[in-house]
Amino acid sequence: MTDRVVGALLVLVGGAAVFLAVSWEVRFAGDPVGPRAFPAFAGSAPVLCGAAIGFAPREGARWPGLRCLLLLVAAVAWLAAYAATLRLLGFLPTTAAVLAGGALLFGARLIAAAAYGILGSVALWALIDRGRDIPLPRGVIG
Secondary structure: OHHHHHHHHHHHHHHHHHHHHHOOOOOOOOOOOOOOHHHHHHHHHHHHHHHHHHHOOOOOOOOOOHHHHHHHHHHHHHHHHHHHHHHHHOHHHHHHHHHHHHHHHOOOOHHHHHHHHHHHHHHHHHHHHHHOOOOOOOOOOO
16 A cells, blocks of 8 residues: 555646646747746656556565654655755755755765765756756855
């Protein structure tokens, strides 16, 4: 039963993402395929995985323990804080913090997590802001 519940949730969340992406009204196209392609593609992955999990459940599957569930809640809260502070603080510091925090949640050492956060945010900034010429929030540090 556990696998079917998780599969159904994945199908619902992915289906909502696909629906929102397809129904998005854009007055201009800055990309040859348009801005809807990536969110629709990204939303289809949970739909397919959820359907596979739901139709072929494992025997004896169990819910994760309390520690795992608390880590999942912490990760969701961390990403919500990222979304809430991105415009205020800017892309580089918030992305560095979310990457480092995610690494710490997965058990990385503090120095390695900080290096990953800083290098990862600079690399993403270079790819998106400079490479694709898509402006990212500068924030108050600007």
